[in-house]
Amino acid sequence: xxQEITEPESRVWPLWNITASMVRCGHTQEAISLAENQxxxxxxxxxxxxxxxxxxALAETKEKASTGER
Numbered sequence: 001x002x003q004e005i006t007e008p009e010s011r012v013w014p015l016w017n018i019t020a021s022m023v024r025c026g027h028t029q030e031a032i033s034l035a036e037n038q039x040x041x042x043x044x045x046x047x048x049x050x051x052x053x054x055x056x057a058l059a060e061t062k063e064k065a066s067t068g069e070r
Contacts, residue, residue: 002014002015002018002034009042009043011038011040011043011046012042012043012045012046013046015034015035015038015043015046015047015050016046016047016049016050016053017050018031018034018047018050019031019034019035019047019048019050019051019054020050020051020053020054020057021054022034022051022054023050023051023053023054023055023057023058024054024057024058024061028051028054028055031047031050031051031054032048032051034047035047035048035050035051
């Protein structure tokens with residue numbers, strides 16, 4: 001779906017949001033693959049940023065769950 005956006009610069013925000021959501025849903029490897037498949041540096045960077053943000057959010061959620069924090 002994102003690949004159909006013809007302007008590479010227009011893909012950055014969707015890629016950031018999609019990859020972060022993918023990781024939070026347990027699809028980290030797929031998010032990384034999506035980032036790797038980007039052909040422009042800017043789009044790739046934002047996809048990797050979203051992946052990293054998702055990993056951090058997931059780690060934070062797991063940490064809170066293990067300590068009983070809300």
